[in-house]
Amino acid sequence: MDSWIPYDDYPVVFLPAYENPPAWIPPHERVYHPEYNNELTQFLPRIVTLKKPPGAQRPQLGFNILGGKASQLGIFISNVIPDLDAHQAGLQEGDKVLAVNDVDLQDIEHSKAVEILKTAREISMCVRFFPYNYRQKERTVH
Template identity: 85%
Template sequence: MDIHPSEGPVEPPRFRSKMDMGGGGRIPYDDYPVVFLPPYESPPTWIPPHERIYHSDYNNELTQFLPRTIVLKKPPGAQLGFNIRGGKASQLGIFISKVIPDSDAHRAGLQEGDQVLSVNDVDFQDIEHGKAVEIVKTAREIVMRVRFFPYNYQRQKERTVH
């Protein structure tokens, strides 16, 4: 509220002129659409610039999220060294849910949170879980196209009830 010495308090206008926008009428403020904003997130604590490269809140290294190829050779009857979860029913894809330490999969760079994009040129982005397991278990050589996608992996875990 503005106060003018000669006039006293002046109420703010209840209407905004459409003339500013090229129109000829007025729109009541109550008619404007309501926009809900997400909850405020505090910024990360201040860290000196020379230390930021080692801090996850400041690190902008995005190459970890790019697709990469993992090649695994599996002798008959051997374990794969990783588990998968998800599939067509989850609408989020197939993800690596566990990697056994010191396994071939671990040494090849597979990690929990990797989304499996394809295996041996079979698209895994919209495949049933059972079909995905069958393809992975029956192959002698596995050429996987994966990308680290922790956001969707977390969403997929939240949808699954154990």
């Protein structure tokens, strides 16, 4: 017999409303529609490498993170400051941080993620653009 778990015992995750959803296009019109191109490569994981300048007391790479284990959604890039290192390396708002220097960040406390990012001199981040559930209240500036 399968064990039954009451519905009220499942964790609840509230996702924000999807902002500015694209207009729905009927499947038979998608092939020739100019706004529907099936381009999904922007959602594949990629590596972003950042180096902190030597001798800087508190070097700013130019991005904020939010999220963590408590949110059950992971660590996300919430803001990228234009023209700083993170922006020039291709980091963007909505990137989910999968790993930093081979440390898995998908189920890690927010404070631990901040510590890893602040203490490393060279940062190799594996990120994946996934802007659909990153807006939360917790923010940290780097």
